[in-house]
Amino acid sequence: MKAIVYDRPHAFRYTDLPDPEPGPAEVRLRVLSAGVCGTDAHLHRGEFSPRYPLTPGHEVVGEVESLGEEVTTLAVGQRVALNNRVSCGSCANCRRARPAFCTRLRDHGVTRPGGFAEMIVVPASHCHPADDIPLDVVAFAEPVACAVHGMDVLAPQPGSDVLVFGAGTTGLLLAQLLAGSGAGRVTVAAPTEAKLKLARDFGADETVVMDRDDSSASLGALRALAPDGFDTVVDATGALTVIEQCLPLTRDGGTVFLYGMAGERERVELSPHEIFSRELTIRGSFTQAFSFDRALRVLRTGRVRTDGMITHRFGLDSYGAALDAVRDDRGCIKAVIHP
Ligand SMILES: [Zn+2]
Ligand SMILES: [Zn+2]
Incomplete structure (x- = not known):
């Protein structure tokens, strides 16, 4: 598959990676859209503790393409929004219902492979079904989940x-x-x-x-x-x-x-x-926690509107232009990558 990969700050390449295979409780998504935001500009500079090699992209909507053998809650072909932050559930912060500060956090797009790629493998438990929400609306699931938090x-x-x-x-x-x-x-x-x-x-x-x-x-x-x-x-x-x-x-x-x-x-x-x-x-406040389902609800009902907010769209091969738009173009509200 094609993917954006950083080996160090400022240096990314558009390259080929092996197609990722889901583990027993995971699914593989074909990425439909991945939003670019200020976080990605900070990651570009090496801030926010990225782990290399890194494929960024944390605002991910995908179509379920293949299921791990234990997955019974999702079906192939379903559209889902990804909760990219996988907390451990057992560290001191998780036990105090503060998963944002999980000391063993697996953060897709920051410390784990993200959505600026054709495919991504993620836990089935972190996929929120969203077939009933238009793609350009559900593309905002992660930023809305952060705002709800x-x-x-x-x-x-x-x-x-x-x-x-x-x-x-x-x-x-x-x-x-x-x-x-x-x-x-x-x-x-x-x-x-x-x-x-x-x-x-x-x-x-x-x-x-x-x-x-x-x-x-x-x-x-x-x-x-x-x-x-x-x-x-x-x-x-x-x-x-x-x-x-x-x-x-x-x-x-x-x-x-x-x-x-x-x-x-x-x-x-x-x-x-x-x-x-x-x-x-x-x-x-900086992230989302227990807020994805509420985010999808306000998007579903239109209580939170997003029409007119996607101002820029790019292919995966134009990631540099997407970063430039987010950093420098005052007319840019949301830039989205469609791999
Ligand atoms: Zn973001
Ligand atoms: Zn934890």
């Missing part, structure tokens, strides 16, 4: 005034889940008007265009919307210049929610006194 972590208060920085995939998904979780008002701030239009179509109450080079006008607009600050400020950008704005825009007693992916070595300055005296909460 984000709602678990944030536990937003009904009626609260929420600001979301960022209108990429994660910003658009979080804004919809926040609106659907009873937020009193959802404001989305981002640099690209086309993305903000989608945010409004998806239910955002207010949108503010951020000028990346001169943020003073947009900050003034946000201050005018919430003179005492927002109850919750969500960073879905990972950009330090944005993260620095989160605390000042949060009202006393409010919450800053860090959801965007900053680099592992990046740092921001913050005032412990401000967090102490204003009783601020800073929370983070």
